[in-house]
Amino acid sequence: xxxxxxxxxxxxxxxxxxxxxxxxxxxxxxxxxxxxxxxxxxxxxxxxxxxxxxxxxxxxxxxxxxxxxxxxxxxxxxxxxxxxxxxxxxxxxxxxxxxxxxxxxxxxxxxxxxxxxxxxxxxxxxxxxxxxxxxxxxxxxxxxxxxxxxxxxxxxxxxxxxxxxxxxxxxxxxxxxxxxxxxxxxxxxxxxxxxxxxxxxxxx
Numbered sequence: 150x151x152x153x154x155x156x157x158x159x160x161x162x163x164x165x166x167x168x169x170x171x172x173x174x175x176x177x178x179x180x181x182x183x184x185x186x187x188x189x190x191x192x193x194x195x196x197x198x199x200x201x202x203x204x205x206x207x208x209x210x211x212x213x214x215x216x217x218x219x220x221x222x223x224x225x226x227x228x229x230x231x232x233x234x235x236x237x238x239x240x241x242x243x244x245x246x247x248x249x250x251x252x253x254x255x256x257x258x259x260x261x262x263x264x265x266x267x268x269x270x271x272x273x274x275x276x277x278x279x280x281x282x283x284x285x286x287x288x289x290x291x292x293x294x295x296x297x298x299x300x301x302x303x304x305x306x307x308x309x310x311x312x313x314x315x316x317x318x319x320x321x322x323x324x325x326x327x328x329x330x331x332x333x334x335x336x337x338x339x340x341x342x343x344x345x346x347x348x349x350x351x352x353x
Contacts, residue, residue: 180214180326181232184242184334186249191345197255198344199265200244203236203273203293210234214329215277216287226278229322235276243271243337250341267306267349269340270296275312276333278325288316289328291336297347307347311339 209215212234213225231238240258247256247269257263275292292312299306313335317328 177228177230179230179232181238182242182330182333184246184337186246189250189252189341189345191252193251193254194349195254196266196349197257197263198247198253199257199259199261199263199268200240200247201259201268201270202240203271205236205273205276209273209276210236217277217279219280219282219285223277226322226325229326236273239273239276239333239337240271242333243269243340246337246341247344250345252341252345265300268298268300269344270298274310278317278328286317286320287325287328288314289325289332290314291329291332293336293340295340295343297344297349299349306349307343309340309343311336311343313339 208223211225212230212232214229214231215235216224216226218224244256244258247253253267255263257265259265259268272294273292274294275290278287278289280287290312291314292310294308294310296308297306298304313332315328315332315335318324
């Protein structure tokens with residue numbers, strides 16, 4: 150199923166990298182990513198899973214949409230924002246996907262009043278559009294380092310690096326956002342697939 154991209158006041162903007170990265174005197178448009186969930190098919194574990202807010206560098210822990218320029222300079226798109234800081238948006242998205250997956254009986258955003266049997270600790274390492282050259286079409290890179298933890302025993306259960314890179318169809322606002330959408334969906338679905346295979350055995 151193709152993931153749906155939810156956009157607030159979406160605007161398709163044709164032009165070059167300069168038009169996306171340059172100054173904008175207008176109020177920024179706000180965007181939010183969504184990934185369609187699906188039942189995973191694995192046997193359900195009668196456990197509660199807490200999903201931590203991903204840790205991230207200051208440059209990614211923001212509503213601004215990140216760009217890496219050809220000379221490796223970090224920047225942000227002009228006139229575009231996420232609806233909340235990227236780690237917060239991604240935490241909520243991952244919780245919804247894992248809830249629909251059904252591997253765990255309960256999935257909540259941590260911290261929560263619901264006691265968690267296991268914790269999914271996350272680090273957001275990449276969440277950026279990368280330009281190889283000034284006149285190039287960017288690729289979006291998304292990368293999580295995830296560790297499943299048994300907090301009651303202070304024990305690491307398993308870890309994974311889930312990543313994706315998707316080239317944009319053009320150097321336009323709508324195309325870059327679509328690449329963010331697809332790369333995020335692939336990385337999050339990789340997390341869900343990994344969790345289906347992990348046998349945590351928290352009682353042992």
